[in-house]
Amino acid sequence: MKSLLTVVALMALAGPALAQTAPTPAPAPPAAPQPPLQVQRLATNVNVVIGDGGNILVLNGPEGVLLVDAELPQGAPRVMAAVAAIDPTPLRFVIDTHWHVDHTGGNRYLTGQGAVIIGHDAVRKRRMENQTLRVYNATVPAARYPESLPILTFDNTMTLHLNGQTVRAFHVPGAHTDGDVLVHFVEADVIHMGDVYFAGMYPFIDTGSGGRVQGMIAAVDRVIAMSDEDTKILPAHGPVGTRADLIAYRDMLVRVMNTVQAGINAGQTLEQIQASRPAAAWTLAGEADPFIAVVHDSLTLPAS
Template sequence: MRKLVRFAAVAISLLTAPIAAAQDRFAGVEITSEPVSGNVYMLKGAGGNIAVLVGEDGTFMVDDQYAPLTTKIQKAVAGLAQQPLRFVINTHWHGDHTGGNENLGKSGALIVAHENVRKRVSTEQFIEAFQRTVEPSPPDALPVITFTDATTFYWNGDRVKVQHVGPAHTDGDSIVYFAEADVIHMGDVYFNGNYPFIDLSSGGSVNGMITAMDTALAMAGENTKIIPGHGPLSHRAELQQQRNILAELRDKVKAMVGEGQTRQEVIDAKPTAEFDAQYGQGFMTPDIWTGIVYDSLMRSQKKS
């Protein structure tokens, strides 16, 4: 959990930090690899968890963390396979998952993402929750292949389905299912061990998060390994538990909204209290998260 708090501090500060300062901040970051199943590995460093599928066809990567970490990530991948990196999938547009795009694109990898990811990284964005403006990414960082619903790769003896599940964390979320290895990379639809950040300014919604988790649960079996966007390697039962908790808390807040309670009244009521010791220790504090859920439900109410 402490790592997630540190991640948040890095993520927020890097939105406007000078390049030199960002590089200094990452000087002590180590990229570690963990075998998951078959030819799939999970890489951790700073930012979102990375999945790597290795084999004779070439290396296949899901997400790429921050630009100053690219060399370290490439070194870690080289320790797993000698084949070149061919594809990089972006699970969504946030910089802690796409920051390495430019470096990897220039090195010859093809960047693939949902069409909304390309729309967002190619234009100026404003993240309301952090009150930060994010400048457009350079051309070499943009996805060169996009899709609207799903796409499948037959690669390294596996069948890899990339499924759009947004709007959830954002409007461009995808989960990646390695069918033969039986591994799902969830992107930021799943923060293992913390309340998940829902980026309302990027089209996310609490209802969409729950629906996206249901999609992943329908794919997963009892032994499926699940790579969360942040946090330790997980499994179906753990994902199901968080999904149920999110639904329960969503329903509590929804009932308060229906009673006409204000945003502050809902926050002051501490609807998450029962779960705060387990999920409320990260950068999404209980009050901040409750406010986001309230805002999400109010926006859904206005649309209906």
């Protein structure tokens, strides 16, 4: 698995722009059919579809289908095929957990399937403007189509009552980005945490979009406080977790943050701090140095 999965989002967004100046390639042979996406049941009418760009939570029932996150642009049709196999009821709503294209890239396609796109105010604002991913020194172009944007936005909290579930989406400020929302399916006791929680891999914090490690920790603490041993906690990337898994993740964030802060206090450069391997105690997928860099950014950049 690639470290910092947002690089997938960057390539997906940059691809069309790059294609405008690249020579026309020769026709490719027909691709082999892709296998269906894996589906995991979490509750009676709550499932997770494990997409190419992350985990999509599905609430189905006679009142219509709700998705949490929209997948990469090219993956959205496969997601809808998996959803139709769960329940052919029409799609009604999609909640974006934040602006990155592995979570919003399928919005345009899903709008065409009848969805109302919902997100935090900052998601719409950021997708309307070019964005910079600091860790890659790269620019992500603004969305080219209005259908890619949430048309229903909110500031702090929003609640939907659908198919016997109370669905509460709430903003956690300055975490993975400045527009993260976590989504709690109350009766099912399932919480989708988006990219605030990376399971089994080094997390990415988009400091260029207002994310900070301090906000990640505060958001995780909020979910720990509202969950118990039976709560199913869904990361955007990685397997379904438990409250105990989330506590271990929180402890890793705190210990790495404190170690990086100690290096800053001692006058060390980022490269010196990285060389000391602050995350060496954890065996995680991906590369540690970009994670240490965004933690360092979080502690040295002005508050956004």
